[in-house]
Amino acid sequence: xxxxxxxxxxxxxxxxxxxxxxxxxxxxxxxxxxxxxxxxxxxxxxxxxxxxxxxxxxxxxxxxxxxxxxxxxxxxxxxxxxxxxxxxxxxxxxxxxxxxxxxxxxxxxxxxxxxxxxxxxxxxxxxxxxxxxxxxxxxxxxxxxxxxxxxxxxxxxxxxxxxxxxxxxxxxxxxxxxxxxxxxxxxxxxxxxxxxxxxxxxxxxxxxxxxxxxxxxxxxxxxxxxxxxxxxxxxxxxxxxxxxxxxxxxxxxxxxxxxxxxxxxxxxxxxxxxxxxxxxxxxxxxxxxxxxxxxxxxxxxxxxxxxxxxxxxxx
Amino acid sequence: xxxxxxxxxxxxxxxxxxxxxxxxxxxxxxxxxxxxxxxxxxxxxxxxxxxxxxxxxxxxxxxxxxxxxxxxxxxxxxxxxxxxxxxxxxxxxxxxxxxxxxxxxxxxxxxxxxxxxxxxxxxxxxxxxxxxxxxxxxxxxxxxxxxxxxxxxxxxxxxxxxxxxxxxxxxxxxxxxxxxxxxxxxxxxxxxxxxxxxxxxxxxxxxxxxxxxxxxxxxxxxxxxxxxxxxxxxxxxxxxxxxxxxxxxxxxxxxxxxxxxxxxxxxxxxxxxxxxxxxxxxxxxxxxxxxxxxxxxxxxxxxxxxxxxxxxxxxxxxxxxxxxxxxxxxxxxxxxxxxxxxxxxxxxxxxxxxxxxxxxxxxxxxxxxxxxxxxxxxxxxxxxxxxxxxxxxxxxxxxxxxxxxxxxxxxxxxxxxxxxxxxxxxxxxxxxxxxxxxxxxxxxxxxxxxxxxxxxxxxxxxxxxxxxxxxxxxxxxxxxxxxxxxxxxxxxxxxxxxxxxxxxxxxxxxxxxxxxxxxxxxxxxxx
Numbered sequence: 001x002x003x004x005x006x007x008x009x010x011x012x013x014x015x016x017x018x019x020x021x022x023x024x025x026x027x028x029x030x031x032x033x034x035x036x037x038x039x040x041x042x043x044x045x046x047x048x049x050x051x052x053x054x055x056x057x058x059x060x061x062x063x064x065x066x067x068x069x070x071x072x073x074x075x076x077x078x079x080x081x082x083x084x085x086x087x088x089x090x091x092x093x094x095x096x097x098x099x100x101x102x103x104x105x106x107x108x109x110x111x112x113x114x115x116x117x118x119x120x121x122x123x124x125x126x127x128x129x130x131x132x133x134x135x136x137x138x139x140x141x142x143x144x145x146x147x148x149x150x151x152x153x154x155x156x157x158x159x160x161x162x163x164x165x166x167x168x169x170x171x172x173x174x175x176x177x178x179x180x181x182x183x184x185x186x187x188x189x190x191x192x193x194x195x196x197x198x199x200x201x202x203x204x205x206x207x208x209x210x211x212x213x214x215x216x217x218x219x220x221x222x223x224x225x226x227x228x229x230x231x232x233x234x235x236x237x238x239x240x241x242x243x244x245x246x247x248x249x250x251x252x253x254x255x256x257x258x259x260x261x262x263x264x265x266x267x268x269x270x271x272x273x274x275x276x277x278x279x280x281x282x283x284x285x286x287x288x289x290x291x292x293x294x295x296x297x298x299x300x301x302x303x304x305x306x307x308x309x310x311x312x313x314x315x
Numbered sequence: 316x317x318x319x320x321x322x323x324x325x326x327x328x329x330x331x332x333x334x335x336x337x338x339x340x341x342x343x344x345x346x347x348x349x350x351x352x353x354x355x356x357x358x359x360x361x362x363x364x365x366x367x368x369x370x371x372x373x374x375x376x377x378x379x380x381x382x383x384x385x386x387x388x389x390x391x392x393x394x395x396x397x398x399x400x401x402x403x404x405x406x407x408x409x410x411x412x413x414x415x416x417x418x419x420x421x422x423x424x425x426x427x428x429x430x431x432x433x434x435x436x437x438x439x440x441x442x443x444x445x446x447x448x449x450x451x452x453x454x455x456x457x458x459x460x461x462x463x464x465x466x467x468x469x470x471x472x473x474x475x476x477x478x479x480x481x482x483x484x485x486x487x488x489x490x491x492x493x494x495x496x497x498x499x500x501x502x503x504x505x506x507x508x509x510x511x512x513x514x515x516x517x518x519x520x521x522x523x524x525x526x527x528x529x530x531x532x533x534x535x536x537x538x539x540x541x542x543x544x545x546x547x548x549x550x551x552x553x554x555x556x557x558x559x560x561x562x563x564x565x566x567x568x569x570x571x572x573x574x575x576x577x578x579x580x581x582x583x584x585x586x587x588x589x590x591x592x593x594x595x596x597x598x599x600x601x602x603x604x605x606x607x608x609x610x611x612x613x614x615x616x617x618x619x620x621x622x623x624x625x626x627x628x629x630x631x632x633x634x635x636x637x638x639x640x641x642x643x644x645x646x647x648x649x650x651x652x653x654x655x656x657x658x659x660x661x662x663x664x665x666x667x668x669x670x671x672x673x674x675x676x677x678x679x680x681x682x683x684x685x686x687x688x689x690x691x692x693x694x695x696x697x698x699x700x701x702x703x704x705x706x707x708x709x710x711x712x713x714x715x716x717x718x719x720x721x722x723x724x725x726x727x728x729x730x731x732x733x734x735x736x737x738x739x740x741x742x743x744x745x746x747x748x749x750x751x752x753x754x755x756x757x758x759x760x761x762x763x764x765x766x767x768x769x770x771x772x773x774x775x776x777x778x779x780x781x782x783x784x785x786x787x788x789x790x791x792x793x794x795x796x797x798x799x800x801x802x803x804x805x806x807x808x809x810x811x812x813x814x815x816x817x818x819x820x821x822x823x824x825x826x827x828x829x830x831x832x833x834x835x836x837x838x839x840x841x842x
Contacts, residue, residue, distance in 0.1 A: 032719025036726075038371055038455050040688045041740050043722050046762040047458060054453035084364040084510050085526070093526060149557060157565045164562045170529050170549055171350065264553050264562075266527035274360070274554070279719055 004307065008300045016293050020072075023288040024065050027281050033057065034081045037279040055081060057281075068285065078282040082275060087286040091268065095290065097167060098260070098267035100179070102252050105187045109195040109252070110245055114234075116195070117202020117241075121210060122229045132199065139196035145258040148189035152262070155185060165264035186263040190255055194248040201244050205237040212236075239310045246302035250295060352546035354823070354841055357559045357571040361527055361552040364510030367495035368441045368454045373688070373741070376492045377572070377834040378530055378550055382424075383495035383515030386415050386434065386474070387486055389831045394595055394647055394743060396486045400429065400496055400516065401474075410481030410785045417472045421539045423498035424520035431468030436499040438466045438476075451507050459488045481783035483790055484744035490831075491743050518543040518837040527552065544825060544840035563587075563818060569841055570819045570826060572834065576633030576692075582818045591814045592828035595646040596689055597639055597748065598739045600681075600700070600808035603729040605768035608677030615805040617668035618735075619658035621707040622700050626660075628811050631695050636811040641802040642753065643745050643794060644812045646830035649787065650745035652795035655802045657809065665707040679704065679711045682725060682736035687718035689739035691813060697737060700808075711735075728759035728766050735808070736766065743831055745794050750778050753801060769806030 035051035036043040052058055059067075071078060077087035120132045156164040167182050168174045209215065210233050218232050219225075257269030264270075268287060275283040362375045367383050370376060388399040398404075401415035421429040439446050441454045442463060462482040467475045478485065488494055501514035513521050518540070519532035533547040551568070553559040556575040563571040564581065574582065574589075582589055602609040602618065609615050624638040637645070641655040669675050683697035684690055694715065701711045714733070716724060725736045740748045750757070755770040757763025774797055781793035802809075817834075819826050825838040 030720075031723050032717070033723075035455075036722050037719050040371070040722070041738070041764070042456070042458075043726050044762050044764060045727060045759065047455070051453055051455055079507075082363055083361065083526075084366075084369070084507075090526065097527075152558070152561050157561050160565060164565045164567055165553060165558050166528065166551070168528070170355065170551065171353075261555050262558060264555065264558050270554070271527075277718075 001304075001307075005300070005304060008303065012296045012300065015296055016289070019292045020069060020285070020289050021065070023285050023292075024068065025061075027279075027284050028061050028064075030279075032279055034279045034281060037277075038081065068282070072286070072289070077286040080275070080280050080283040082278040082280040082283065087282050090271065090283065091287050091290050094266060094268040094271045094287075095294070097265060098253070098256050098269060101183065101186055101190065101259070101265055101267060102249070102256050104183060105190040105194070105256075106245070106249055106252050108187055109191040109198055109248065112191070113195045113198025114202045114241060116199040117204075118206055118229060118234060120199065120203040121206030122225075124207065129203075132203075136196040136199045139192045140200075142192065144189050144193055144255050145262050147192055148186065148259055148262040151185045151189055167266055186259050186265055189262070190252060190259045193255065194252050197248060197251075198241070198244060202237065202241050205240045206233055208240075209233045209236045235309075239306070242302065242306050242309065246299060249298060249302075253291070253295065350546070352841065354545050354548045354569045354836065354839060355567070356548060356550050356836075357562055357568040358550045358552050359556075359559075359573050360554055362530060362550070365513040365521065365524075365530070366451070366510035367492040367497065367513075367515075368437070368457070369452055369510055370492060371455050373832050376832070378532065379492050379495065379513070379515075380517075380833040381519045381548065381836050382513055382517045382521055382532055383492070383497070384517050385490050385492075385494045385496065386417075387490045389487075389490050389743075389829065389833070391835075392592075392827065392829065394487065394830050395649065396490050399490075406785050410483075410783060411478050413476040413478070413485065415474045415476070417474060418539060419472055421516050422537065423501065423514050423516055424535060425498050425501045425504075425514040427498055427500040427514075428471075429496065429516050430471040431474040432471070433496055433499050434474040435466045435468045436502075437496050438463060440497075440502065441493075448502050448506070451502060451509055454493075456493045459491065459493050460485075481785065483782050483784055484746040487744035492833075519548060522547065538837075540837075543837045545836070548836055566820075569823050570817060570839075572815075572817045574816050574818050576635045579633065579635070579816070579818075586821050588819050588821060588823065588826070589816060590819070590826050590828050591635075591816045592830060593637055593644070593646050593812055593814050594741065594828075594830050594832050595644045595743060596739065596741045596813040596815075596832075597642065597644050597809075598636070598689070598691060598696075598737075598811040598813065599639065599642075600810065601725070601729065601736045601738050601767040602806055602808060603734045603767050604770070604806050605730055607734045608674055608679060609734050609767075611672045611674065612804060613668045613672040614674055614677055615808075616658070616803075617665040617672070617707065618704060618709070618808050619805050620661045620668065621665035621709070622703045622808060622810070623660040624657060624810055627696055627699055631692055631699055632811065634814075635816060636691065636813045639809040639812050641798045641809055642749055642807065643798050646812070647745040647794075650791045650794040652798040655798045658805075662703075662707050669708055676708045676710055679709050679735055680733040681711050681713045682721065682729075682733045683713050683715045684718050684721040684737055685715060687721065687739075689741050689813065690718070690737065691739070691811070693737050696810070700810075725766050726759065726764060728768065730768065738766075739813075741832055745790075746778070746782055749774075749794075749797060749801070750782060753806065754778055767806055769801075769804070771800060771804055774800055774804075 035048040039047055080087050083090055116132045120129045123129050152164055155162045162184055163182050168178050218228050256267055260267040260270040272287050358374055360374045364370050365379050367379045384400045386401040387396040390397045400418055402418050404413055404415045406413055423429055440448045441457045462478045462480055463476055464479040465477045498514040502509045505512040511524055518535055518538045520535045522531040522533045524530045530550045534543045536542050559571055560578040562568050602615050628636040628638055638657045640657045643651055645651055684693045697713055701713055704711050742748050752764040753769055754775045757765040759766055777793045777797040781790045784790050815828050822842045825840055
């Protein structure tokens with residue numbers, strides 16, 4: 001197992017390096033530079049050249065790449081032009097906000113999705129199955145940003161039960177209940193699609209497993225129906241559900257971009273959108289590299305978890 | 316019996332529901348948490364910096380205008396300057412030396428004294444590359460003061476600016492955030508982080524900045540011009556306009572700036588006040604006067620007659636702008652020529668002019684941007700203009716660019732690329748826009764913004780004279796003549812002057828928007 005993990009980690013290094021190359025050169029090649037973004041209508045060629053020199057952007061592109069990479073290896077991500085603060089501080093702060101939101105959403109959609117799928121499969125063609133299939137269809141079809149706006153309109157503006165936006169109250173301590181109240185709507189909106197997908201796949205996986213011979217054997221031996229479904233069948237079905245969770249984690253993270261904009265959640269998705277529009281090179285490069293690295297690591301964790309559950313997968 | 320049916324599953328779901336209800340029940344009343352006397356303002360973005368010399372965005376200025384003072388400031392509701400940190404000033408006869416007599420007894424928020432050394436420090440930090448604190452920049456708008464040759468402090472209450480050439484907009488530029496006076500002690504203490512720990516002399520002192528959440532400023536009880544009406548102000552960045560509107564409707568904000576035109580109607584009730592003010596803003600189309608169809612003045616005039624500006628400001632912009640008459644926004648009341656009226660909407664006249672020019676169907680390439688500072692609703696406006704021009708015979712092809720790319724295309728000049736491009740400017744002096752964008756010496760290859768290559772020696776002469784004059788009446792006269800000529804030459808298609816807007820709850824009083832776009836909040840209070 002240790003060797004397998006080490007091997008997977010080593011093979012991630014070229015992937016991450018490739019990401020740094022791509023993000024650096026894409027940001028350097030797209031039209032418009034930071035100085036133009038900062039100066040706006042005042043961006044005459046002369047003013048732009050002077051400001052770019054002040055920002056250290058007048059050196060050759062390849063040299064800038066290696067300077068950036070070298071600094072980053074020592075943990076120095078540079079200073080953001082558009083926010084005037086260290087890039088790493090900003091990324092860590094924003095990424096933790098995204099992780100809280102995405103993590104809760106993922107947990108929510110895993111629990112709800114798998115439970116719905118299992119119930120659906122156990123009661124195939126029953127009313128529970130039909131109700132769940134209908135709800136799942138709605139969950140999959142509705143765009144999450146639109147669902148977010150509907151939730152705001154209903155629960156924040158009209159009923160005033162929950163806050164519209166942000167992560168904490170401006171006045172008052174940063175308490176867990178306060179965080180939870182702010183998280184109900186965005187986490188729901190973000191989880192909707194993934195819940196539907198997971199529910200569908202869990203249902204399929206469960207139906208497949210429930211037809212196996214050993215399930216019949218278990219029933220014949222007198223195992224209760226609850227025991228058959230939740231202990232025997234679900235464990236076997238998890239082998240095909242877990243990789244889907246890994247993929248959905250990626251979707252939830254990218255879906256967070258819209259949700260963060262709609263709910264003004266101070267997360268990394270919104271940060272990247274703003275940074276791209278402002279041509280904040282270091283913030284985009286650092287942010288993308290950081291998020292992509294986390295995603296690569298997350299996939300490794302999923303694969304390792306899978307090999308723990310399924311003894312057949314051993315590298 | 317009911318109790319007999321209470322299965323384990325029912326118990327589980329019941330307790331889950333109770334837990335959920337308990338979580339929701341934890342919500343404290345939303346409004347009660349805001350202490351009395353604190354105004355909460357919905358901003359459009361996270362500020363970049365509160366260092367007034369390093370900032371470039373209106374979003375940042377909305378905060379710094381309340382924390383800092385300049386030597387002079389804009390008189391309430393106008394773009395005319397009046398004394399602020401300088402109680403008076405003298406200008407030498409040649410217009411090269413400005414001597415400011417400073418207010419005494421004023422202290423920065425960090426406790427240090429405001430004096431002539433602080434004035435000298437502020438400008439030298441921005442303008443001298445070998446200044447010990449030059450690295451706390453960059454200072455992108457330093458060119459506002461590029462004519463300043465030196466700043467001297469002969470004694471603590473006198474500051475003398477020497478200019479390399481007479482520069483009429485100098486005083487107006489001193490009233491903008493780029494000219495605000497910073498505390499040298501605070502800059503020395505915080506270095507590059509001064510922008511997150513600002514200290515000025517303004518009616519509010521900086522209190523706290525929680526990244527991506529809020530910036531708080533609190534009342535400066537010792538303010539030289541009398542204390543502010545509110546105890547504190549909190550600026551919340553809410554980028555998405557719909558969310559900002561929802562937050563305002565839900566009671567989470569006291570004031571919201573930049574209300575989207577489509578949302579305004581929701582606030583037309585007794586529970587809210589809508590405030591508007593025409594700003595020193597011009598939305599126009601640059602016409603390529605060098606090559607293509609618009610090289611002929613009659614075709615340029617035809618385009619001006621062909622576009623229905625009233626429909627644009629009322630329908631596309633939902634009344635959040637007024638029709639622009641000429642190159643100078645009406646907000647510069649002292650410098651505007653009352654005889655220059657907007658081109659009427661007259662498609663027949665446009666057709667006649669095109670026929671007279673021998674170009675009944677000119678082919679036009681039109682650069683449109685997706686958005687950008689002061690650009691209002693550029694795609695919708697571009698399409699409406701395209702339709703109006705097509706109705707009189709123009710064949711218009713639109714090319715749309717993202718804002719930064721757009722600027723990279725337009726600012727180096729339109730020649731060989733396009734005949735027409737959208738543009739918008741917000742300025743603080745009637746000199747700025749025409750001087751930088753209408754003179755022959757302001758062609759792009761000479762470092763200016765005359766991307767359409769308009770050239771009229773008479774206009775050059777008027778603008779050059781106006782810049783070196785220090786007599787406001789004489790300047791006004793020159794600008795008025797310039798406007799009449801430019802209006803007739805039509806190097807631009809004059810479209811709209813933006814009315815900035817804001818909404819407050821009915822409990823808020825004293826909110827007034829300034830033509831300078833600076834959000835001064837000293838007299839605003841909440842009942």
